[in-house]
Amino acid sequence: MRINVGNTDISRSMLHHRKSSLALTPEEEPLDINRGPNETKYGLISPTPKHHLKLLLVFAHPDPVCDSLSKAADKLGFEITTSNTNIGALDEYQAKSHDLVIVDTRAKNFDNDLLCRSIRNTKGSQHTVIIAIVRKSAFERDDVTIASLLESGFNRCLIETTNVLVCVNELIVLKHCDLRTMAQHATCQAMYTALDKCRDLVIVTDDSYKFQYMNAACERQLGLRQEDTIGKTLQEQLVYDTVQINTMGSSLLRAREWSGPMTLKRKSTQETIVSNCRAVPFSCAGRMPTHFILVFDTNSIDPSNLSQSRGSIHSIRRGSTDVRSIGSDYLRRTSLAKLNALPLEAPITKIVGLIDQIRENVGSNGQLVQLIDKVEDILKGSELYVSHVKEDFRMKTDEPVVSDLITALLSKAPQPTVTASSRRSSNDSSVFRPSRTGLIKVPAAIRDLLDTALMWEFDIFKLEDLTRKRPLQHLGMNLFNHFDVCGALNCDERTLSNWLTVIEANYHAENSYHNSTHAADVMQATAGFLEKERMKSIMEPLDEATSLIAAAAHDLDHPGKSSAFLTNSNNPLAILYNDVTVLESHHAAMTFKLTLGDERVNIFKNLDRDTYKLARHNVIDMILATEMTKHFEHLAKFVNVFCTRSSVGSEIGDQSEDYAPILTAENTTLVKRMMIKCSDVSNPTRPLRLCVEWARRIAEEYFQQTDDEKARGLPVVMPMFDRQCCSIPKSQIGFVDYIINDMFEAWNAFIDMPELLTYMRQNYIRWKEFDEQNHTTLNDIQKLQATILAPSITSSIKSD
Numbered sequence: 001m002r003i004n005v006g007n008t009d010i011s012r013s014m015l016h017h018r019k020s021s022l023a024l025t026p027e028e029e030p031l032d033i034n035r036g037p038n039e040t041k042y043g044l045i046s047p048t049p050k051h052h053l054k055l056l057l058v059f060a061h062p063d064p065v066c067d068s069l070s071k072a073a074d075k076l077g078f079e080i081t082t083s084n085t086n087i088g089a090l091d092e093y094q095a096k097s098h099d100l101v102i103v104d105t106r107a108k109n110f111d112n113d114l115l116c117r118s119i120r121n122t123k124g125s126q127h128t129v130i131i132a133i134v135r136k137s138a139f140e141r142d143d144v145t146i147a148s149l150l151e152s153g154f155n156r157c158l159i160e161t162t163n164v165l166v167c168v169n170e171l172i173v174l175k176h177c178d179l180r181t182m183a184q185h186a187t188c189q190a191m192y193t194a195l196d197k198c199r200d201l202v203i204v205t206d207d208s209y210k211f212q213y214m215n216a217a218c219e220r221q222l223g224l225r226q227e228d229t230i231g232k233t234l235q236e237q238l239v240y241d242t243v244q245i246n247t248m249g250s251s252l253l254r255a256r257e258w259s260g261p262m263t264l265k266r267k268s269t270q271e272t273i274v275s276n277c278r279a280v281p282f283s284c285a286g287r288m289p290t291h292f293i294l295v296f297d298t299n300s301i302d303p304s305n306l307s308q309s310r311g312s313i314h315s316i317r318r319g320s321t322d323v324r325s326i327g328s329d330y331l332r333r334t335s336l337a338k339l340n341a342l343p344l345e346a347p348i349t350k351i352v353g354l355i356d357q358i359r360e361n362v363g364s365n366g367q368l369v370q371l372i373d374k375v376e377d378i379l380k381g382s383e384l385y386v387s388h389v390k391e392d393f394r395m396k397t398d399e400p401v402v403s404d405l406i407t408a409l410l411s412k413a414p415q416p417t418v419t420a421s422s423r424r425s426s427n428d429s430s431v432f433r434p435s436r437t438g439l440i441k442v443p444a445a446i447r448d449l450l451d452t453a454l455m456w457e458f459d460i461f462k463l464e465d466l467t468r469k470r471p472l473q474h475l476g477m478n479l480f481n482h483f484d485v486c487g488a489l490n491c492d493e494r495t496l497s498n499w500l501t502v503i504e505a506n507y508h509a510e511n512s513y514h515n516s517t518h519a520a521d522v523m524q525a526t527a528g529f530l531e532k533e534r535m536k537s538i539m540e541p542l543d544e545a546t547s548l549i550a551a552a553a554h555d556l557d558h559p560g561k562s563s564a565f566l567t568n569s570n571n572p573l574a575i576l577y578n579d580v581t582v583l584e585s586h587h588a589a590m591t592f593k594l595t596l597g598d599e600r601v602n603i604f605k606n607l608d609r610d611t612y613k614l615a616r617h618n619v620i621d622m623i624l625a626t627e628m629t630k631h632f633e634h635l636a637k638f639v640n641v642f643c644t645r646s647s648v649g650s651e652i653g654d655q656s657e658d659y660a661p662i663l664t665a666e667n668t669t670l671v672k673r674m675m676i677k678c679s680d681v682s683n684p685t686r687p688l689r690l691c692v693e694w695a696r697r698i699a700e701e702y703f704q705q706t707d708d709e710k711a712r713g714l715p716v717v718m719p720m721f722d723r724q725c726c727s728i729p730k731s732q733i734g735f736v737d738y739i740i741n742d743m744f745e746a747w748n749a750f751i752d753m754p755e756l757l758t759y760m761r762q763n764y765i766r767w768k769e770f771d772e773q774n775h776t777t778l779n780d781i782q783k784l785q786a787t788i789l790a791p792s793i794t795s796s797i798k799s800d
């Protein structure tokens, strides 16, 4: 077969070659025949490749029509033979194998049917075009003449004409349409002959892996007959390992070549053989592949890999009955490939596209291709960060209390095992009762304390005392005023104050940790962050307002038990939210239920529809971001955008120009999520006295949960948080090691508050000391608080 390398191809390939610095001249370089499947050139295979096209004119009575055709054929360079009898014509044809035969069928005493059938019975005549000359009336009368001529083997009928130009025209059409098609048929036949003679195994399937063709080598090697396989799928007939076919399919369906090892099974012996396969997608119509061509390299067939098929019932059935294997996976990949053709583009689709390009360029390195496939599969997963971190974590920790805590924080809720119990209706306290005092008059002591409301060392517990456990009301109003939330929401101070009253009333004062003091603390931290230059440069007034609102409401109506507890106890909230993000969903929903439920507390009532939608979205998004099972996901996304080399560069004094990432709305959302997360768990980064009190409170709440779980016969979510044996310092060390440290390193790199890290590290050292000194239980910690951590001793906390 001659490979058609036209001028353009040569020049393109030469240009390509010059990229190589080793070759001196284009001639010395190997020919680039690396074409895509649909760029394959047709060979010029025809029965008479080197000659002029041969024409046989069969006219019983030469006449002007015959003359005209003869003249026209001569003009076009045909090699012409004429004959006026059947026998003579057949002899001529058998001697010369003409490309084109034109028979005059108008004469009554001429058996053109016999002639045509005789020519068609001659070997090789399938590549010959046979034309019948008919009277004009044959078309006009709508009789059976035309149909019976075609049935005899004529390719088509031409109306008699004596016009030479018309004849030239007809012959040109014949040459470019009919004769070229015949040549292509001949080429195909040559190709199939070549395929049948080659040693590699070749299979052609349609795009659902149904067999269309297999060559003789394939039939021999695999003990199959082509006719038995037509219409059956590759999986049914050949391929043992469905994972391989799925990997291959994911490339082919995206119109990309694939190569790699493939396991085949032999029908007769049930042996399997491993061979390198090169799979090429092919499109007969449109952009997407309609066929796949699989070539198995016989040189690579490893006889040592010949093995008895695992042919157990299980393995045989996999292909047809296990919905998790071929069927569903194949369909998933098919539809994925179809989705790839849709005009959708997300960053991940761009990444997958780039990976595909890399895959193409690594050529036939099967191992590398498999690694790339694996990378692609991981990237296509929806939980990119979560599961990896969990596995990693379990490997590293050997402290049971830390393992309990971190697993409980990061894991999704377990399956419920015990029937539901009644819970206090959260609606009981949700009714707004107007403040009897009107806008609160702030006592001097509280006012003085609130003057330090934006300091990181702010003493929230003192405010809790001074306000008789209503710190949120006072601190909240102070911060709302400072950040002009009235202006941002176009809302009066009275409504804001009412809102804070209702929100605070719906925190459970009996919770040792998740009460309104925690809400006030988170709001205070958020305000501290909002004060920083970096935040001021990106936050709009509405962002500031909604951040403070989200912080104040983020644990609203918290029952003092974890989501896992609610799930295990079939709590109505777990039922309502299907065990997914139970508490955070409830906090967010409650926030809007309370806010919208009474005009006197509706701080959003003056916003236009779009601004309200935005505000609502901000608040919900931030509250949901406090869910710890998504901790690493949020952290990793933030780090990816804001803690790249260039942005961390500022920490080490390298003020590179590309310091600031682009502030899209999505990136600002990442910042707001990170801000509320850091505020929510900022307690280990506060001065020691505050840090220890928070640790005591959360430990007490955990212990209470464990007590309740035991009392009610529920699964114990954190068995190590048992007030009899738990080491509080160890839990704090683990909490910092696994959750706090990386998060605050990243946050500090962004917001520039080194005091957070300083306090965190100082506290960490103190927890280690407490642990070494065996100050582990709640009692021990309380004794420490009464002695060395008492406010009078630690009032100069900053110098600690």
Ligand SMILES: Nc1ncnc2c1ncn2[C@@H]1O[C@@H]2COP(=O)(O)O[C@H]2[C@H]1O
Pocket (backbone or CB within 6 Å): 405, 409, 555, 626, 628, 680, 681, 683, 684, 694, 695, 698, 731, 732, 735
């Ligand atoms: N100092 C701490 N020690 C242990 N766990 C904590 C500490 N601070 C916060 N947490 C946990 O981190 C969680 C953050 O989200 P929540 O407020 O819902 O519940 C919080 C606690 O479960």
